[in-house]
Amino acid sequence: MPDGTQKKPSRIQKRNRRVILDAALEVFSKQGYRGATLDQIATEAGLSKPNILYYFQGKEDIHLTLLSQLMETWLDPLVELDPDGDPQTEILAYVQRKLDMARDLPRESRLFAGEILQGAPRMGPHLESDLKPLFDEKCAVIAGWIDAGKIAPLDPHHLIFSIWAATQHYADFAAQVSVLLGKDADPHQSASDHLSAMFGKMLRP
Amino acid sequence: MPDGTQKKPSRIQKRNRRVILDAALEVFSKQGYRGATLDQIATEAGLSKPNILYYFQGKEDIHLTLLSQLMETWLDPLVELDPDGDPQTEILAYVQRKLDMARDLPRESRLFAGEILQGAPRMGPHLESDLKPLFDEKCAVIAGWIDAGKIAPLDPHHLIFSIWAATQHYADFAAQVSVLLGKDADPHQSASDHLSAMFGKMLRP
DNA sequence: TCGTGTATTTACCAAATGGTAAAAATTTTA
DNA sequence: TAAAATTTTTACCATTTGGTAAATACACGA
Numbered sequence: 001m002p003d004g005t006q007k008k009p010s011r012i013q014k015r016n017r018r019v020i021l022d023a024a025l026e027v028f029s030k031q032g033y034r035g036a037t038l039d040q041i042a043t044e045a046g047l048s049k050p051n052i053l054y055y056f057q058g059k060e061d062i063h064l065t066l067l068s069q070l071m072e073t074w075l076d077p078l079v080e081l082d083p084d085g086d087p088q089t090e091i092l093a094y095v096q097r098k099l100d101m102a103r104d105l106p107r108e109s110r111l112f113a114g115e116i117l118q119g120a121p122r123m124g125p126h127l128e129s130d131l132k133p134l135f136d137e138k139c140a141v142i143a144g145w146i147d148a149g150k151i152a153p154l155d156p157h158h159l160i161f162s163i164w165a166a167t168q169h170y171a172d173f174a175a176q177v178s179v180l181l182g183k184d185a186d187p188h189q190s191a192s193d194h195l196s197a198m199f200g201k202m203l204r205p
Numbered sequence: 206m207p208d209g210t211q212k213k214p215s216r217i218q219k220r221n222r223r224v225i226l227d228a229a230l231e232v233f234s235k236q237g238y239r240g241a242t243l244d245q246i247a248t249e250a251g252l253s254k255p256n257i258l259y260y261f262q263g264k265e266d267i268h269l270t271l272l273s274q275l276m277e278t279w280l281d282p283l284v285e286l287d288p289d290g291d292p293q294t295e296i297l298a299y300v301q302r303k304l305d306m307a308r309d310l311p312r313e314s315r316l317f318a319g320e321i322l323q324g325a326p327r328m329g330p331h332l333e334s335d336l337k338p339l340f341d342e343k344c345a346v347i348a349g350w351i352d353a354g355k356i357a358p359l360d361p362h363h364l365i366f367s368i369w370a371a372t373q374h375y376a377d378f379a380a381q382v383s384v385l386l387g388k389d390a391d392p393h394q395s396a397s398d399h400l401s402a403m404f405g406k407m408l409r410p
Numbered sequence: 411t412c413g414t415g416t417a418t419t420t421a422c423c424a425a426a427t428g429g430t431a432a433a434a435a436t437t438t439t440a
Numbered sequence: 441t442a443a444a445a446t447t448t449t450t451a452c453c454a455t456t457t458g459g460t461a462a463a464t465a466c467a468c469g470a
Binding site for chain 2: 034118132162173190202
């Protein structure tokens, strides 16, 4: 049994844990935590259910592992917001990074959204310990830019919320977007143009 | 057995169906479709499980009834967007109505979000038949305002997406918002100020 | 190639869950 | 008030689902 407190994981262990987590991401993001079944994950991974429970303690363990890994990826675009860069450029680049993530990592976006939607029952601690400090730090940076008259005086907290909401919308509500714009249309370029124009104009002092 | 194709529902029938739907909204919005159980809904409603199945055909029937009823409420703020009103005023009033709904009907917002997040498996048809025509109609109205030079030239589709995203964020991601702003803080007033400033500035020609 | 630890499968189980049948209780109607 | 209709409860059932024990197959270093 591959115990967490043990030595180096074998090649097979690394590969199978990766395969399982990828399958789980697929299933959890589509069906939600309760909607997902170990059998679905097993099928998606091409393994048997008991074999999956050989690598993970249980369903919750898999979900928790996914969320932990995700948090890092998720915070990264905000981490890169450079206090010493040009405020307009920095914020617009941040918007772009978030929009790119919505396109490239829609499963991760939906996994995250589903967890928050249900009150973050398994991620509350991570939000407090990882997200909040970073959020406060970057809000302070933006507040500094505002005080220096570099950008328009908008509430930094709500500004960030608006950026998150507007960008993640294209991943989380993709089903609705595709109905309203047409099944085949790829909204990424037009969304990018729109958000650039919108936030660009909004930020001018 | 209260058949849908039958005569007038009794007083008891009307009351109990209402009680059940309210309980179901509470449970479905918190736990999602799969996460909700008939036992939870029954307890919340103060009825027994078989008694609930006396009023509804099954779990899916309850969910579907909720979604159908919700759609009307949900579209209402957009219906009220008046083509003959002042463009700026109309759009800002629409933003305000949506934000008020996020505060007053968070359960409905989350029920809707959860359904879309999972690919709208039970609501796809409603989106096509109810939402899309209205969306197209109002996009045309906004496009008209833009052509007339009354507001800034933004893509109407994405403008509406941005409004939806920014307002519903406060209901759907309430768990995250409350962690980041402080458990007790009520973000409604500050959000309202922010969104007014943001969209107001954005819309100026 | 043999033996040892690792990986996988087979065969289960208990709890949860959506749902039903029929009896009992209650309300309404004649 | 008695009969008829409606509402509620009791006692179940079949399936799904997360999880386990033990036997089997496999990989790999000596």
